[in-house]
Amino acid sequence: MSNSKHVVFVYGTLLQGEPNHGRLADATFLGAATTRAEFVMVDCGPYPALVPTDAGGVRVVGEVFAVDDRGLDRLDELEDAPRLYQRVATEFVWSDADGGGTGWVYVQPAVAGRTTIPSGDWRRR
16 A cells, blocks of 8 residues: 555644544644635534535635545545545645645535535634
8 A cells, every 4th residue: 555645625623623633643734725716615513514616615714734545544434435525626725825736625515505604714603
């Protein structure tokens, strides 16, 4: 098995200080970032979900981590991917520097009847 590094953008319960952050104990924190305005964030009660959109999206506030293959597998398990969440590539912009990058993010393509979080910031909901 390879030990590749994968960049992952997190935006909810995996953020530092949130209940599932311990799942990233072996990950390397790369920095704070925001996505491009291509998602709607919805409140699913104890956690948020991102829904891809072609119009009316927000820049989602989050953090970027590097994980190895096992770390990515653990995140897929937590997010019940691909059954509940789907892992897709997204572009992000660093919050404290120029430029950005590409990484994985977990989305739910069809979440009906949920309240949106217009700020795109789980902590400020």
